[in-house]
Amino acid sequence: MESYKNINESKGLQYFIGIGSILFISFICYLFIDIIGYHVVALLLLLVVSILAMFFKILPVVIAAVLSALIWNFLFIQPRLTFKISTPEDALLFLMYFVIAVMNAVFTTKIRKAEATSRKRKEREKTIQLYNTLFNSLSHELKTPIAAIIGSVDTLKESAEKLSVDNKSELYNEIEIAGNRLNRQVKNLLNMSRLESDSIHLQLNWYDVNEIVYNVIDNNKIDCNQHQIIYQPQDSLPLFLFDATLVEQILHNIVHNAIQYTPKGSKIEIKFFNTSEACIFEISDNGKGFPEENMERVFEKFYRLPNSATGGTGLGLSIAQGFAEAHNGKIKVRNGSNGGAQFTVTIQAKMTDPKNYQNE
Amino acid sequence: MNNAEILVIDDEPQIRKLLKITLESNDYKVVLAETGTEGVHLVANHTPDLVILDLGLPDKSGHLVLKDLREWYDKSIIILSVQDSEADIIKALDNGATDYLTKPFRTGELLARIRASLRITQNTDLQPIIATGDLEIDLSSRMVKRNDTPVKLTATEYNLVALLAKNQGRVLTHQFLLKEIWGFGSQNETQYLRVFIAQLRKKLEENPNSPVHIITESGVGYRFV
Structure with a gap:
């Protein structure tokens, strides 16, 4: 693939290879002319021209085609080593050869061009579709909280006397929830654009896994709908070298996803394992899991399961996967033995020898 | 302790208004500045007890304002900025910021940080x-x-x-x-x-x-x- 690309980029190389291969094949045929006869030579040269036409630009192919016709005439048609043609049959053959070789060159390149254009069009259609999905889900996700804020404030300002104390505090609450939701979506979008522009630079440092997991649990508490998040802290774990902000975001997005798409009161369990080179987090819930056929797509950008509840842009898991990859890691998903979703996050990370640092 | 004077340097009118109302209702005296240059002048004229400084100012970077102020101003400077990268936060703290809060922020959190910063700079004779x-x-x-x-x-x-x-x-x-x-x-x-x-x-x-x-x-x- 790489060499093909190089050939494509350098026109000079195309002329060289085109002319060279015709000369080379002619030379080989010339050695065996007595065995194979000059008709076979014509077919062999045509084959070379056809192959060149599949890969090269039109001009080098046409030049190779014309050259091959002339060489065939000069070296192989009787009388040899002249451009003369003695019989009408040979004259006809030469003419046919010339036309077929050039047509071959021209048509093959045209077909290739048409193919490339249709491929480009399909790609563009796909991009447009992706952007439409993006705009639809984004405008919904951003406008809903904005509507809640503006609407609540209007009511608070204009019907202040008519509102009960409870209703007032509920509207204030709505404004707060909407603000948090907007903040989260904007953070997601910023993270996504960081990933897209390849501007993630890992800030590696030594971290305590228990602390990271507890931060994640604390930060998700406000969104819990009587969900229980379970984690058994492990004593005497070593420290690990990773980017805590990114690792926290990975865990946060997966846990947040579980809270959003499992029924009220579901259990979410976080487990931690490690090898000498990797941290492994397992996040499982007791919801209804993912349909097998859509399993692989959950990490796709803007992908949301069919019929999933409103709220969410389809960015969270895709960002989590991107951040895991930034650590040379990977997130895998499957349905656990209880039918709920189970995410396994593997992050490459060095660890300390904890014995070295116990007290002075 | 209260009636401390706080200078807010922020180019966003909405944030200035929010801070003015919040701080004044907590009995602080508030002075507002829209640009870094204006902020530095006001610090020189008023010597406020505390400065709240935005990093994204129109005329010069808040990091620069912070450095300029730290040449001679030794009271609290709290950074209040949308820039939330660890690098920015560490840079500001290394350059002498007393504390750092990222936008969006909770006003309760900001008031707690203000109280803590004022306590640190006002009680130079530390309680044992x-x-x-x-x-x-x-x-x-x-x-x-x-x-x-x-x-x-x-x-x-x-x-x-x-x-x-x-x-x-x-x-x-x-x-x-x-x-x-x-x-x-x-x-x-x-x-x-x-x-x-x-x-x-x-x-x-x-x-x-x-x-x-x-x-x-x-x-x-x-x-x-």
């Missing part, structure tokens, strides 16, 4: 006993008590908690803590710090996994509350 919740740290006798029971700490553990407590409410960077306690400042040594913080939490926190006194500022440092 720092008490917070179930903890009591006596700096004169190097004694730490939890629920009135003395806690046994190693010398390094004590030095670390005392340093954090003297700067109660304020974030101290990893680098700063390492330099003050161990005398070195290499980023790679943060593992020492984590081990000692974990040990301190086991001894001083009711629930070491959800600490209420020694708070982690992810990627930046620790804060004693």
Whole structure:
């Protein structure tokens, strides 16, 4: 693939290879002319021209085609080593050869061009579709909280006397929830654009896994709908070298996803394992899991399961996967033995020898 | 303590208005500036007790304003900015910011940080006993008590908690803590710090996994509350 690309980029190389291969094949045929006869030579040269036409630009192919016709005439048609043609049959053959070789060159390149254009069009259609999905889900996700804020404030300002104390505090609450939701979506979008522009630079440092997991649990508490998040802290774990902000975001997005798409009161369990080179987090819930056929797509950008509840842009898991990859890691998903979703996050990370640092 | 004067340097009218109302309703005197240059002039004329500084100013970077102010202004400067990268936060703290809060922020949190910063700069003569919740740290006798029971700490553990407590409410960077306690400042040594913080939490926190006194500022440092 790489060499093909190089050939494509350098026109000079195309002329060289085109002319060279015709000369080379002619030379080989010339050695065996007595065995194979000059008709076979014509077919062999045509084959070379056809192959060149599949890969090269039109001009080098046409030049190779014309050259091959002339060489065939000069070296192989009787009388040899002249451009003369003695019989009408040979004259006809030469003419046919010339036309077929050039047509071959021209048509093959045209077909290739048409193919490339249709491929480009399909790609563009796909991009447009992706952007439409993006705009639809984004405008919904951003406008809903904005509507809640503006609407609540209007009511608070204009019907202040008519509102009960409870209703007032509920509207204030709505404004707060909407603000948090907007903040989260904007953070997601910023993270996504960081990933897209390849501007993630890992800030590696030594971290305590228990602390990271507890931060994640604390930060998700406000969104819990009587969900229980379970984690058994492990004593005497070593420290690990990773980017805590990114690792926290990975865990946060997966846990947040579980809270959003499992029924009220579901259990979410976080487990931690490690090898000498990797941290492994397992996040499982007791919801209804993912349909097998859509399993692989959950990490796709803007992908949301069919019929999933409103709220969410389809960015969270895709960002989590991107951040895991930034650590040379990977997130895998499957349905656990209880039918709920189970995410396994593997992050490459060095660890300390904890014995070295116990007290002075 | 109150009636302290606070200068807000922020180019966004909405944020200025929000801060003015919030701070004035908490009995602070408020002066507003829209640009870095105006802010520096106002600091020179008013010598406020505390400055709230935005980093994204139209005329010059807040980092520069901070550096300029720190040439001669020694009271609290709290950064209030949308820039939330660890690098920005550490840079500002290294350049002399007293504290750092990212937008969007909770006003309750901002008021707590203001109180802590004012306490640190106004009480230059430190009180020998720092008490917070179930903890009591006596700096004169190097004694730490939890629920009135003395806690046994190693010398390094004590030095670390005392340093954090003297700067109660304020974030101290990893680098700063390492330099003050161990005398070195290499980023790679943060593992020492984590081990000692974990040990301190086991001894001083009711629930070491959800600490209420020694708070982690992810990627930046620790804060004693």
